[in-house]
Amino acid sequence: MDSTLTQPINLKCGLVLKNRLVKAAMAECMADNGGLPSVKHNNVYREWGNGGWGMIITGTTPSTTISTLANTYSIGNVQVDSMYLGDARDITVDPGRETELLEKWSIWAKASTANGTPTIMQINHPGRQSPLGAGSRGFCAQNIAPSAVPLDLGSGLVARFASSCIFGTPREMTPQDIERVMKRFVDCSRLALKAGFKGVEIHAAHGYLLAQFLSSKANRRTDKYGGLAEGRARIVVEIIEAIRRALPADFCVGIKVNSADHQSQEALSDFVVQLKMIVEAGVDFVEISGGSYEDPKMMQASTQMQKEKPSGTNAREAFFLEFASAIRHEFPAVPLMVTGGFRTRDGMARAIENNACDMVGLGRPAVLEPSLPRSIILNNEVSDEMAHVMTNPVPMPWFIKMAGVKSAGSGAETVS
Template identity: 40%
Template sequence: MNQKDSPASQTPEALINRPFILPCGQEIKNRLMKSAMSEALGTVDNHMTPGLVTLYDRWAGGGAGLLVSGNVMIDRRALGEPYNVAIEDEQDMALLSAWARAGTKNNTQCWIQLNHPGKQVPRGLNTESVAPSAIPFRKELQRFFVTPREMTEAEIEDVLDRFARAASIVKKAGFTGVQIHGAHGYLVSQFLSPHHNRRTDAWGGSAQNRRRFVLEAYRRIRSAVGTSFPVAIKLNSADFQRGGFSETESMEVIAALAAEGVDLVEISGGTYEAPAMSGRKASGIDSEREAYFLEFAKSARKAVKVPLAVTGGFRTAGAMAGALADDSLDMIGMARPLAVDPDYANTILTGRPPTVTIRPITTGIRFLDKTALMEVAWYSRQLRRMAKGKNPRPNESGLVSFIKVMVASTWRTNQTRRLRA
């Protein structure tokens, strides 16, 4: 997009070290972005904890130009996981500000990812789950997720206002931007998908109506934070589900958001039912290629002038630099490497070979290994270790990790339910 006139002879680390200026005028010091990973480091009643400060202080020293938080919820009644942080008001302003100060050290940008889970909620966590339409999960996942209730128009308007209110609080706390979570099967993604959204009112039906929700969320956030504050989105290239959100529609949504002035579009893909974001195919087999969504980004680049990031699969500085050099994208998104090596970005930026290898996380239980549940469970344990000031355990057993997470999640879910009783 910009700063693309650097000589092709530059080293990979020199290309990655170049700053990037967003449409709103803010600068990111280099092209490495820590993409969102759900931390679930809040309290039982979804308030901030010092663990997030510790975790982001460590990442801010790790070299990435941009840190994006994971799954900050806009409604305590609608959690994606137990112990999510939710921002509804200014009760946690002191700790939120401490988190912002930690995450913005070393001239690092630190953005909060704002999310509503819609129907993608573990069974029993919330009093009920809502979605654009009352469409259940596929049969083998119905033991984990209940069928949602269709949202009323008043509820839709309330959620949109909550996105804007949370963004204004984030800005006041000292964070340097926000990202709308519009991917991976959560509420914004559900509104975009013809599989999940079968409404017949102004919020569904045509592709134009289905993207009304995300456009309205963006507009209300932009109104709340102003024109110089970065507002980004994480968006699926596709859902990889029959009858779901397609690459053609994704391109149309990107064009519509670009026309509104969005600062960065992070391209990912998939849902818990079809977890392409982890590199895992519907068969459960892992992809061996780098940058799972790079080809889509190249197509988007030709069609729309908007800053682009790709997350998923980048492992070598050469591949990262190649994508930047041919102007396929502007930011390199990384998640799992930073969960097992918080200094991974510094390693890339200084031209050293990475010392960690991202491996498939499996339990040996086939239906689990075909979903994103295992990946989320294993990596969330590594984040919790760092939040306690410990080092990650890159070789931890997938099955052992899953069992421990399920036990802890059940206990935490029961705590949350008792709190609401």
């Protein structure tokens, strides 16, 4: 077995990963009715904690469904504000229940770190992707976004209904709203540290609130939080800087960013400017992913790959690897994690050997085989030919395809 994947990596904050395999974020949507971790959370994270992973990232991805053998977990989020949830079963932060929250989070953190595996919490705000009624804001209250730009889910009848009646037109955030959101990210990070987590990953991908600010399509503000690329990145930069001021230097801060919004040269150029600001603000690693409710490339990878049939291990193994390679060229010193499409030991090792990334994120494979690193990928007794995990596509119902909803492919086959 190649030793590339077993090499440790040291992050700037001092956190050491014993290998290059990371359990990527998947919001398992198993929270109790109060938005707190449940016994199910503790059980599944204990399995991952004993699985030999270099690092575990707690969950969130776009709203979808992961099916495994006899179980189905609906995807949700770890949200910084209980007023705005992506799903009614999201884990969330309620300042009025801090004592209870810390007790539950501490059990959760202990379960995942019992075997010495560092675990960081992915934190998020859905923005305009918070459905009506999801959160404590009231059923008819609007969600919020950088600008009053509704989701474009497609031209079909169901898509138009979902856009207008389920998500609605968001309310443009006031300066006070922005201050509240930034404070919530800091407070959530502080509580994560108290509970025993080693850091946080800020979710700025998949069309959620911070991705909305970064996007010129969703962010049409004319104040300091909008306009050119630098202005659109300001809220993300200020959140990172605020976390750095409030927490110890050895607290890990990562960020998850999107590739789907940066397909044109102009968009990519803007993103390079934004990522430079984000890196300088003090992140320890960058995770590359992609897809959103409006442009769910992450959920449509299976069909795309079958049509294009790309050659080369990198293209076969990771849907976003080409984009990540471009980012690596611009930021060679930043630890880079790529989540998407990895299924074989050989493909994972080649991605790192080719300097396309430093860490490999695995989502669905981690659900199918919680001990994937220990039992298969890093197991010397398993040959390279057998060191892989299979994920079968979930057929999409014909009526969903006909509905005209852009994100109808959610969950049919992700590339995580």
